Amino acid sequence: MRNFVSERAREIPPSGIRKFFDLCIGMDDVISLGVGEPDYSTPWNISEAGIYSIEQGVTSYTSNKGLPALRDTLAADLARRYGTDYSAEDEIIITTGVSEAVDIAIRAVTDPGDEVLVMDPAYVSYAPCVTLAGGRPVPLPCLEKDRFKITPEALMERITPKTKSILLNYPNNPTGGVMNRSDYRAIADILVDHDLLLISDEVYSELTYEGTHCSPASIEELRERTITLNGFSKAYAMTGWRIGYLCAPKEICDAALKIHQYVMLCAPVMGQVAALAALRQAEEDKNEMVREYRLRRNLFVEGLNRIGLRCHMPLGAFYAFPSVKTTGLSDEEFAEQLLKEEKVAVVPGSAFGPAGEGHIRCSYATSREDLSVAVERMGEFVARLRG
Incomplete structure (x- = not known):
């Protein structure tokens, strides 16, 4: 076999x-x-919204991109919290968990033979997703002496002519490390000079204990070369609801949407309703x-x-x-x-x-x-x- x-x-x-x-x-x-x-x-008010949607017969497909009300509320929430400016109509896709968002983001921008720098240590699915997309994952060490952050020196050492993108996760699983605005600014010129994309998994963004989370898409130089991934699993204890989202410039978002359409169609509607309640009622x-x-x-x-x-x-x-x-x-x-x-x-x-x-x-x-x-x-x- x-x-x-x-x-x-x-x-x-x-x-x-x-x-x-x-x-x-x-x-x-x-x-x-x-x-x-x-x-x-x-939280019960989130679960109640999902239960009520089922009781009311809200059990059909949604738009491939997700419920408009959820995308509108999410765009406003991200702007308020992190200073990003994503278009709810053109630059946000609701996905089946952040795991799907990671997969379709990588596949949307990776051609066979492309190298993707994957922070190391990192969540176990990243490198396999790159391999399944036909790319080559290249470990990018984040060491304890650097508080598990990406340093400009480590980044420069790993870049080759085949490097297409860099995949980061902050706050980080497994280390708990965090990158702040000055840390991202320290690598921004490198990403621009080498024309690299940044795929940023921010699922732990609201579990930031000192200061506030920095989303790299809020930095002007990185806005048009960042794919932001996030979801509701960790901050709202909604792991089983499987609701995440992908935010990216329109051309990249359109490419990811085509993959999403064929492999998932849309995220579960009752989960999307629950996610909307989380944003509105569960702060x-x-x-x-x-x-x-x-x-x-x-x-x-x-x-x-x-x-x-x-x-x-x-x-x-x-x-x-x-x-x-x-x-x-x-x-x-x-x-x-x-x-x-x-x-x-x-x-x-x-x-x-x-x-x-x-x-x-x-x-x-x-x-x-x-x-x-x-x-x-x-x-x-x-x-x-x-x-």
Whole structure:
């Protein structure tokens, strides 16, 4: 049967995250810090809007681009929060989660042989999506010493005549790193001089704990060469609703829309109705969740450093990315032994790329009680390792 499987499908690896989820199956008393998902239910006023739409028979297709009211409200919301100026009619597509937005954005601008610089470490789907589009993913290291930011020096080292675009995710999964306006300005001239596109996954934008999120499309030099991806999953605890969006200049948006039309047609209408309610009615619910994540972050990161796992303070998302290099174990060995001996599930940093080696990703999107117990168990494990 192998002969029937495409070469590209054979090339892409299985998710390193799923491997460790599978190890947890059947284990009792496991505290999971591996899931990149809010531990909250969707706020009731959002769910109620989706339920009501079904009760009213709103169950049909929408425009390929998405509900006009959602796009109008979204354009105004993005302008208010981040200073962008996207046209609701011509430059926004509502997608089935941000995962679809990533896929169609890459396919819309990537030809066979194009090189796409993918930040490293990064979410596990980026490089495979580039491969499936016929491009070549090139890791762009974002190192702990640079607070996991893209530096102009690292960017210049990776650019070749075949480089077409750069794919970034800030606030970042898995590191919690953030790029501010001055950081983007530091690389803007390079992107312009080399005529590169910027694909910016900003799904954690509203989980920014220090200052405000900077969307690179709000920077004049980058406006016409940026594809912005975002969604409702993380900030509004709507992972299962599968509603995301893509914003881009009209020509790029039109290209992405053609792919969206053929592979998805439109995002689920009840999810779009719920997303509209999120923008209109759930600001305080979202803010309360963000306040709680900040408290958890402070508790957990302080605990990691106390037990001897050096961890920078994440400025966004809901992940800590401590180093385990001083334990004498690789990140994979550390994660496997921690799960078996202390029943705490984390994800090896190498699952997110070579630059993640020697780290583990820990999600603090779980209760403060569980985080405290997890730190205690991890402390006992580290103490045994160091004798």
